[in-house]
Amino acid sequence: xxxxxxxxxxxxxxxxxxxxxxxxxxxxxxxxxxxxxxxxxxxxxxxxxxxxxxxxxxxxxxxxxxxxxxxxxxxxxxxxxxxxxxxxxxxxxxxxxxxxxxxxxxxxxxxxxxxxxxxxxxxxxxxxxxxxxxxxxxxxxxxxxxxxxxxxxxxxxxxxxxxxxxxxxxxxxxxxxxxxxxxxxxxxxxxxxxxxxxxxxxxxxxxxxxxxxxxxxxxxxxxxxxxxxxxxxxxxxxxxxxxxxxxxxxxxxxxxxxxxxxxxxxxxxxxxxxxxxxxxxxxxxxxxxxxxxxxxxxxxxxxxxxxxxxxxxxxxxxxxxxxxxxxxxxxxxxxxxxxxxxxxxxxxxxxxxxxxxxxxxxxxxxxxxxxxxxxxxxxxxxxxxxxxxxxxxxxxxxxxxxxxxxxxxxxxxxxxxxxxxxxxxxxxxxxxxxxxxxxxxxxxxxxxxxxxxxxxxxxxxxxxxxxxxxxxxxxxxxxxxxxxxxxxxxxxxxx
Amino acid sequence: xxxxxxxxxxxxxxxxxxxxxxxxxxxxxxxxxxxxxxxxxxxxxxxxxxxxxxxxxxxxxxxxxxxxxxxxxxxxxxxxxxxxxxxxxxxxxxxxxxxxxxxxxxxxxxxxxxxxxxxxxxxxxxxxxxxxxxxxxxxxxxxxxxxxxxxxxxxxxxxxxxxxxxxxxxxxxxxxxxxxxxxxxxxxxxxxxxxxxxxxxxxxxxxxxxxxxxxxxxxxxxxxxxxxxxxxxxxxxxxxxxxxxxxxxxxxxxxxxxxxxxxxxxxxxxxxxxxxxxxxxxxxxxxxxxxxxxxxxxxxxxxxxxxxxxxxxxxxxxxxxxxxx
Amino acid sequence: xxxxxxxxxxxxxxxxxxxxxxxxxxxxxxxxxxxxxxxxxxxxxxxxxxxxxxxxxxxxxxxxxxxxxxxxxxxxxxxxxxxxxxxxxxxxxxxxxxxxxxxxxxxxxxxxxxxxxxxxxxxxxxxxxxxxxxxxxxxxxxxxxxxxxxxxxxxxxxxxxxx
Numbered sequence: 001x002x003x004x005x006x007x008x009x010x011x012x013x014x015x016x017x018x019x020x021x022x023x024x025x026x027x028x029x030x031x032x033x034x035x036x037x038x039x040x041x042x043x044x045x046x047x048x049x050x051x052x053x054x055x056x057x058x059x060x061x062x063x064x065x066x067x068x069x070x071x072x073x074x075x076x077x078x079x080x081x082x083x084x085x086x087x088x089x090x091x092x093x094x095x096x097x098x099x100x101x102x103x104x105x106x107x108x109x110x111x112x113x114x115x116x117x118x119x120x121x122x123x124x125x126x127x128x129x130x131x132x133x134x135x136x137x138x139x140x141x142x143x144x145x146x147x148x149x150x151x152x153x154x155x156x157x158x159x160x161x162x163x164x165x166x167x168x169x170x171x172x173x174x175x176x177x178x179x180x181x182x183x184x185x186x187x188x189x190x191x192x193x194x195x196x197x198x199x200x201x202x203x204x205x206x207x208x209x210x211x212x213x214x215x216x217x218x219x220x221x222x223x224x225x226x227x228x229x230x231x232x233x234x235x236x237x238x239x240x241x242x243x244x245x246x247x248x249x250x251x252x253x254x255x256x257x258x259x260x261x262x263x264x265x266x267x268x269x270x271x272x273x274x275x276x277x278x279x280x281x282x283x284x285x286x287x288x289x290x291x292x293x294x295x296x297x298x299x300x301x302x303x304x305x306x307x308x309x310x311x312x313x314x315x316x317x318x319x320x321x322x323x324x325x326x327x328x329x330x331x332x333x334x335x336x337x338x339x340x341x342x343x344x345x346x347x348x349x350x351x352x353x354x355x356x357x358x359x360x361x362x363x364x365x366x367x368x369x370x371x372x373x374x375x376x377x378x379x380x381x382x383x384x385x386x387x388x389x390x391x392x393x394x395x396x397x398x399x400x401x402x403x404x405x406x407x408x409x410x411x412x413x414x415x416x417x418x419x420x421x422x423x424x425x426x427x428x429x430x431x432x433x434x435x436x437x438x439x440x441x442x443x444x445x446x447x448x449x450x451x452x453x454x455x456x457x458x459x460x461x462x463x464x465x466x467x468x469x470x471x472x473x474x475x476x477x478x479x480x481x482x483x484x485x486x487x488x489x490x491x492x493x494x495x
Numbered sequence: 496x497x498x499x500x501x502x503x504x505x506x507x508x509x510x511x512x513x514x515x516x517x518x519x520x521x522x523x524x525x526x527x528x529x530x531x532x533x534x535x536x537x538x539x540x541x542x543x544x545x546x547x548x549x550x551x552x553x554x555x556x557x558x559x560x561x562x563x564x565x566x567x568x569x570x571x572x573x574x575x576x577x578x579x580x581x582x583x584x585x586x587x588x589x590x591x592x593x594x595x596x597x598x599x600x601x602x603x604x605x606x607x608x609x610x611x612x613x614x615x616x617x618x619x620x621x622x623x624x625x626x627x628x629x630x631x632x633x634x635x636x637x638x639x640x641x642x643x644x645x646x647x648x649x650x651x652x653x654x655x656x657x658x659x660x661x662x663x664x665x666x667x668x669x670x671x672x673x674x675x676x677x678x679x680x681x682x683x684x685x686x687x688x689x690x691x692x693x694x695x696x697x698x699x700x701x702x703x704x705x706x707x708x709x710x711x712x713x714x715x716x717x718x719x720x721x722x723x724x725x726x727x728x729x730x731x732x733x734x735x736x737x738x739x740x741x742x743x744x745x746x747x748x749x750x751x752x753x754x755x756x757x758x759x760x761x762x763x764x765x766x767x768x769x770x771x772x773x774x775x776x777x778x779x780x781x782x783x784x785x786x787x788x789x790x791x792x793x794x795x796x797x798x799x800x801x802x803x804x805x806x807x808x809x810x811x812x813x814x815x816x817x818x819x820x
Numbered sequence: 821x822x823x824x825x826x827x828x829x830x831x832x833x834x835x836x837x838x839x840x841x842x843x844x845x846x847x848x849x850x851x852x853x854x855x856x857x858x859x860x861x862x863x864x865x866x867x868x869x870x871x872x873x874x875x876x877x878x879x880x881x882x883x884x885x886x887x888x889x890x891x892x893x894x895x896x897x898x899x900x901x902x903x904x905x906x907x908x909x910x911x912x913x914x915x916x917x918x919x920x921x922x923x924x925x926x927x928x929x930x931x932x933x934x935x936x937x938x939x940x941x942x943x944x945x946x947x948x949x950x951x952x953x954x955x956x957x958x959x960x961x962x963x964x965x966x967x968x969x970x971x972x973x974x975x976x977x978x979x980x981x982x983x
Contacts, residue, residue, distance in 0.1 A: 034967060044536065044563060051549045142695030143679075170831060170870050173863050177838060180860050183566055185682055186657060189602075189856040191846055200605065201564075201571040222910045222945070266689055321708045322689045329537035329685060336537075336704070337545050339784055343708035392941040393960050395918070396934060400964055403925065406564075406575075412922035416915065423911075428827055446859050447682070453854065454679040455651045455696060 004347075005128065008355025012363055017061050020053070021360050024062035025367045028069020032085055033077055035210055035401035039070040040326035047334055056338040057356040063331045064357060065364050068120060068310045071270070072368050075112040075303050080105060080379055081394060083214045087205055087440045088270035088306040090433060091278045093213065095291065095298030102294055105383055107241075109376045111248055111296055112303040113369060119256035119304035120365040123311025126260050127318075128358055134312070135319040138264040143455065144463050147448035148472035149265065150441045153272035155479055156279040157437035165487075168434045171425075175438025176446075178203055186450045198410040206405060208439060210398040211415045212432045216422015218391050223423075248300035251281050255304030263309025266316060266324040270309040271440055277305035311361065317342050318354060523583055523761050524557040530586045530751075533572020533594075535565040535683040538655075539621050539702035539787065540589045543749055546781045547588070547618070547772055554771040561588075565683060568656035569594035570604060577606040581754040583761030590614060591748025593659030596805045600812045601658050610755060614801060615762055616769040617750040617792035619782070623664055623721040624729065626706050627698045628691065629714055636718045636738040639698070640672045649675035653687040653699035656680055660747045661687075661700035663808065663817065664721045667742045668735065670815040691715070702747070703728050703786035722746050728786040743811060745804045750797050766793050821878045828874025835867025914945045934961040 011017065031042045043063050050059040074085040079096035092112065099108040126134075141149070158168050181192040182202025193199040255277040262276065263269035281301040282291045291298050316322040321343030323329035335342050340353055347354045382390075402415045425432050456462035464470045530548070534540045541563060548559045564572035569592055579585035595608045606612075625636070633639040643650055650669075654661040657680040669676035679696060681687040684705050691699035692714055699706075703726065709715040717732045721744040725734055735744060751769065753762065772778055773791040782789050792800060811817075839861050842848070846857030921937035928936070938957035943950070 030967070040536070044561065047545065047561070048548065048558065139689070139693040142690055142693050166870060166874060170867065170874070173835075173867050173870070177860060177863050177867075180863075183568075183571060184856045185566075185568065186680055187856045189846060190605075191856055191860060192841070200574060201566045219911055219914065222914055223908060266686075316689075320692070322692065323537050323685055326536060329535060332537040332685075333541055333545055336542055336785065337549060337781065341708055344712040345708075388942070389956055392938055392945075393956075395941070396938065396960060396964055399918075399921065399925075400930075400934075400968055404968060409922055409926050412925065413919070416918050416922060419918075420915070428823070450854055451679050451681070451690075454677050457649060457677060 004351055004355045005359060007351055008357075008359030009362075011057055011352050011356035012061065012359035017058050017356070017360060018363065020058050020062040021065050021364050022367055024065020025069040025364055025371060028066040028071075029073040029368065029371060031066060032070035032073020032075075035077065035083060035085055035206055035214075035398055038086055038206075038327070039067045040330055042066055042070075043327055043330040043334075047330070047337075050334050051337065056335060056340045056350075057353050059334060059338060060331060060353065060357055061360040061364075063334060064314070064361060065367075067327045067331070068307065068361070068364065069368055071307050071310045072113065072116050072372055074306075075116070075299075076109065076379060079108045079112065079299070080383060081214065082217055083394070083398070084209045084436070087209075087436070088274050088302075088309070090209065090271075090436050091274045091302040092299055094278075094433065095293070095295050098292070098294035099296065099299065100383065104294065106376055106380045107244060107296065108299050109379060110373070111244065111300050113372045113376070115248065115252040115255065115300045115304040116307040117365055117369040118252050119259060119308040120311050120368075121362065122256040123260050123263075123308040124358060124361045124365065126308075127311060127315055127361070131315050131319045134261075134264055135315050138266065138316055139320065139322075140468060141265045142466075143448040143451040144466055144469040145472065146265065147445055147452055148463065148469040148476065149262070149272060150445045150448065152472055152476050152479070153275045154438060154441050154445065155476060156272075156275040157434045157441070167430050171430055171432065171435040172438045175435035176442040178208065178435070179439045179442035180446075186447055186454075198408060201406075203414065203439075204402075204405055204411065205436075205440060207402050207411055207415050208418055209436055210402055211418025212422035212425065212436065214394060214398045214422075215415065215419025216426060216432070218395060219419055219423035220426045221387070221391070244296055248296055251277075251297040251301040252304045254280060254284075255301040256308040258301075259305030259308030260312045262305075263312035264315050264324070266322065269313055269324065270306040271437070273305040273309045274302035275437065277301040314357070314361075318346060318357065320344060321346070523758075523764055524555070526584065527558050527560045528584050528586060529560050529562055529579075530588050531562050531564050531572045531576050532588050533564055533566070533569040533575075534589060534592075535685060536563050538684045539704050539747075539785075540592065540749055542704060542785050543619060543782075543787055544588045546778060546785060546787075547769075549781065550772050550775050550778045551768070553775065555768050568598065568659055568680075570598070573608075573612075574605055576752070577611045577754055579754055581756035581758075583753065583757050583765070585754065586615065586765070587612065587752045588618075588749070590750040590752035591617070591620075591801055591804065593656060593661070593663070593747065596745070596748065596801070596808050597660060597663050597812075598658045599805075600809050601818065609801075609805075612752040613755050613757060613762070614794055614797040615751040615753055615765050616794065617748065617790060617797040617800060618769070618773065619749050619787045619790055620745070621702045621747040621749055621787060622726040622729075623661055623700045623744070623746060624703055624706050624726075624732065625664075625668075625698060625700050625718045625721065625735075626691070626710065626715040627718055628694050629716050630694060631697065631716070634716065636733070636735075636740070639718060640674055643674040649677050650698055651696040652676050652678045653691045653696045654678045654680050655684040655687050655701065656682075660745075663811070664700060664744060665698075666817050667744075667811055667815055668740055670817070671740045671742050707786060726786075727788065728783075742815070743807050745807065748801065748804060750792070750801070762794060824878035825875045828871045828876070828878065830871070832868045832871025832875060835864045835869075835871055837864070839864030839868065910945055914941065917941050917944060930965065931961060934964070 027042065028039065031039055043066055050063065053059045074089040075092045075096065077083040077085050078089040078092040079100050082093050082097040084090040084093050096108045099105065158165065158172065181199060183190050183200055190200055258277045259273040262273040278298060278301060281297045282288050285291065285297060313324045313328055316324045317328050317332055321341065323332040332342055340350055399412055399415065402411050405411060422432060452462050463473055530544060532541050532544045544561050548561050551559050564575055569589065573587055573594065576585055576587040590612065598604060599608055633642045652665045654665060656662065662678050662680065665676050665678050681690060684701050687699055688701050688705045690696060692709055706715055710717060717729060719738050720726050720729065720732050720734045722734055735742065770791055773789050779789060842857035842861035842864055846860065847855040848857050848861055917937060917940045921933055924933040924936065935957055938960060939953055942953040
C-alpha cells in the first residue's frame with residue numbers, strides 16, 4: 001500500500017496534474033460560492049474539456065477537485081449571507097451567520113476552512129487505509145437501512161427548531177409536503193402539480209433555500225429597518241484565537257469521523273452527517289444554549305463532517321464502481337468514456353489512476369486551504385458594503401443562480417414566491433431550517449420506506465429483522481424517548 | 496441630474512441591444528445543440544450520449560451540449576424537449592425507452608409521445624440482462640423458476656424505474672413463468688444495481704455496462720437476456736426465449752428525437768451527421784467498451800421500428816394483463 | 821396570542837385541504853405498496869392536528885424568554901417599528917421590481933433586464949442617487965455575467981424580443 005501511495009504521488013505531482021488539481025479546486029470553490037450550479041452540473045459542463053485531456057488521471061483529478069472544492073465554497077455564503085449553497089451547508093447557516101453578525105465572520109470562515117482541511121485529510125487517510133472493507137460495509141445499506149438512517153437525520157433536524165418543538169414539527173411536515181410536489185418515482189404519478197407542467201419535476205432545493213433564506217431575509221429587513229449594516233461591531237477578529245482552537249479541536253475530530261462513516265453510504269451522506277454532527281456537538285457541549293446564537297462548534301463540527309463525507313463518497317466509486325451521488329456519477333461516466341472501468345479491479349488494473357486520484361486529494365486539500373485562507377480577508381471586507389447596495393447584488397446573484405438551474409423563468413417566479421414565504425416565516429417566528437432539511441431528506445425516507453415495503457411484501461418486519469436497520473431504529477427511538485423524557489423532567493423541575 | 500437622465504437611459508438601452516446579438520439567419524447549426532438525456536448521469540443512455548458527444552465535433556462545426564434531466568422515469572426530460580422551440584437546437588436522446596413505448600399503455604403522459612416528437616435516428620438498442628446475486632440458491636433461469644415455485648415465496652426484482660422496460664420485462668417474465676415477482680423501482684439503473692449488489696433483492700435487470708463489472712467481480716450471475724437474439728457482448732448468456740419464456744422483448748430502444756415542427760433541413764443534417772458518427776472507428780471502439788451495439792436507422796426506418804415496438808408492447812401488456820397496481 | 825391562534829387555524833385548514841386532495845386524487849394504496857397519496861395524506865392529517873393544537877393552546881408556541889446577552893444587534897440599527905406605511909411600501913415595491921425582472925429576463929435578455937432591475941431597485945426601493953446607481957448597476961451586471969458565463973460556462977438569456 002505504501003508503494004501504491006508513492007506511485008500515486010509521483011503521478012499526482014507532475015506539473016500538469018498539479019495545474020489541473022488547482023484548476024479544479026478553483027472552479028470548485030467558485031461553484032460552491034455561487035448559487036444555482038452544483039458540482040454535478042459543473043462537472044457535466046466541463047466533460048468535453050475532460051475528453052480533450054489525454055490522460056484519464058488528469059481528468060479525474062480535475063473533476064475530483066471541483067467536487068470537494070465546492071464543499072469548501074459552500075460554507076462561505078452560508079456564513080456571510082445566510083445563503084446555503086447546497087443542502088450540506090444549511091446547518092452551517094445557523095451558527096455561522098450569527099457569528100458573522102457578531103463580527104466574527106473571519107473566525108467562522110477560518111475555522112470552517114481549517115476544519116474542512118483537517119477533515120478532508122482524515123478522510124483521505126481513511127480512504128487509503130480502509131477503502132475496501134468500508135465499501136463492503138456501505139453495500140449492506142439497502143433501502144431499509146437508508147430509511148432508518150434518514151429518519152435519524154430527520155430527528156436531528158428537529159434540534160434546529162429553536163424554542164418551539166411544535167413549530168419545528170410543523171416546519172418538518174411542510175418541508176416533506178413541498179418535497180412531495182412533482183413526480184413520484186415509485187408509483188409514477190404526479191402530485192400537487194395542478195396541471196402546471198413546470199411543477200412536474202417538483203421544486204429545486206436551491207430555489208427553496210435561496211428563496212426562504214436569502215430573499216426572505218432581504219424582504220424582512222426591508223420592512224423592519226431603514227438602513228442597516230450587516231456588521232456593526234469592530235472587524236477586529238479575523239483569525240481564530242487560541243481559545244477558539246481549543247474548543248473546536250474535538251468538534252473537528254468528531255465531525256470528521258461522523259462525516260467519514262456516514263458519507264460512504266450512498267445518497268444523502270453529506271447532509272445527514274452535517275446534521276448528526278451538529279446535534280452531537282449540541283448535546284455534548286457544556287453550553288448548549290449558545291447553539292443557534294453563534295457557537296463556534298456549531299460551525300466546526302458540521303463543516304468538518306461534510307468535508308470528510310465528500311472524501312469518503314469516493315470510496316464506493318473507486319473500490320466498487322458504484323457512484324454514491326450525482327457528482328460522483330458524472331466522474332464515473334467520464335471514466336468509462338475514457339476507457340477506465342471503476343470497480344474492484346481498478347486498484348490492480350490501473351494503480352496509476354487509483355493511487356493518483358487519492359494522492360491528488362491530499363494535494364488538493366492543501367491547495368484549497370491555501371486558496372481559501374487569504375480569501376477570508378476579502379470576504380470579510382464584503383460585509384462592510386452598505387446593505388442598500390449589497391441587497392440588490394445578492395438578489396441578482398440568487399435570481400441568476402436560480403434561473404441557470406433549468407433555464408426557465410418559472411423558477412424565478414417560484415423563487416420570489418418562496419421569498420415571500422420566507423418573509424412570512426420570519427414574521428411568524430418559524431424556523432426555516434427543519435423545513436429545508438425535511439425537503440431534502442423527505443424523498444429519501446419516502447422512497448426507501450416504500451421500496452422496503454415492496455421488498456418485504458408489505459410487512460414492516462423487514463425494518464427490525466435486519467441488524468443494521470434494527471440498530472439505527474433503536475437509536476432513533478432511544479433518542480426520541482430521551483428527548484421527551486428530558487423535557488418532561490426539566491418542566492417538572494422548573495415548577 | 497435630470498438632464499443626464501435621458502442620455503444615460505439611452506446608453507443602457509443601446510448597450511443592451513448591442514449585447515443582445517443579431518438574429519441567426521445563416522446555415523443550421525450556428526450554435527451548440529442541446530441534447531437532453533432524461534436519465535441520470537452514468538446510466539447506459541447517458542454513456543451513449545457522452546460517446547456521441549465526444550465524436551460529434553469531428554463531423555460537425557457546432558458541438559453538442561448534453562444536459563441530464565432525470566425524473567419521473569424519463570418523463571420530465573422528455574417533456575422539456577416537447578416544450579422547447581422546434582428550431583433544431585434541442586434534441587432528446589433516449590427516444591424509444593420505457594417511458595416512450597411502455598408507459599403510455601399504462602398511464603397518461605403530459606404529452607403525446609408520437610405526435611409531439613419526431614424520430615431523427617436510431618442509434619442503439621440496449622439489452623436487458625437479468626442477473627442475480629452470486630449467493631442465490633439457483634444458477635439458471637429455469638432453476639430460479641423452479642425454486643420460486645417450490646418455496647412459494649415471491650422474488651424481489653430491482654428495476655430502474657416504474658413502468659420502464661426492465662419493470663415490464665420482469666412482470667412479463669413473472670406472468671409467463673407463473674411465478675410472483677415484486678418489482679421494486681429505484682431512481683435509475685445505477686441505484687438499482689447498487690441495491691442488488693448489496694444483496695437486498697433476489698434478482699435485477701440492467702444494461703450490460705451496468706452489470707458487467709459486478710459479474711466480473713463475482714458478485715452477480717447472469718441468468719438470461721431479454722432480447723430476440725443473443726447479445727454479442729455476453730454470448731454465453733441465453734435469451735429468455737431460449738429458456739422457454741415466450742414473450743417478445745425489444746430491449747431498450749435508444750434513438751434521437753426532436754420536437755414536432757422541427758424544420759426538415761435540420762433533421763436531414765442530423766441524420767447525415769449521426770450516420771458519420773456511427774461509422775467512425777473511434778466511436779465503434781467506445782461503444783464496444785460500453786457494451787452497446789451500434790445500429791443506425793434513419794428517420795423513416797426508425798419511425799417504423801418504433802411503431803412496431805409500441806404496438807408489440809401494447810399487445811404484451813394486454814395478453815399478460817399487466818397493470819400499474 | 822391571537823396571531824398564533826389564527827395561524828394555527830390556517831395551518832389546520834391547509835392540512836385538511838391536503839388530506840382531502842391526497843385521498844381523492846392520489847390513491848392511498850395498500851400496505852404492500854403505499855401509493856402516491858399515502859404520505860401526503862398522513863402529512864395533511866398531522867398538520868391538521870398540529871394546527872389545531874396551536875390554535876387551541878397558543879401558549880405552547882410562544883417563544884421561551886432566553887437569558888442570553890445580546891446577539892450582536894445593537895440598539896441603533898433596530899429602529900423601533902416606524903409608522904408602517906413607509907417601509908411596507910418598500911417591500912411592496914421590491915416585490916414588484918422583482919416580478920418585472922422575472923418577466924422580462926427571457927424577453928429582454930439578461931443585460932437589459934438586469935440593468936433595469938438593478939436600476940429600478942436602487943432608485944425605487946432604496947432611493948439611492950442616480951450616479952451611484954448607474955455605476956453599481958453596470959458593474960454588477962457585467963461581473964455577474966462574467967462569472968456565470970466564463971467561469972461556469974452557463975448561458976444567460978439573449979432575449980426573445982431581439983431574436
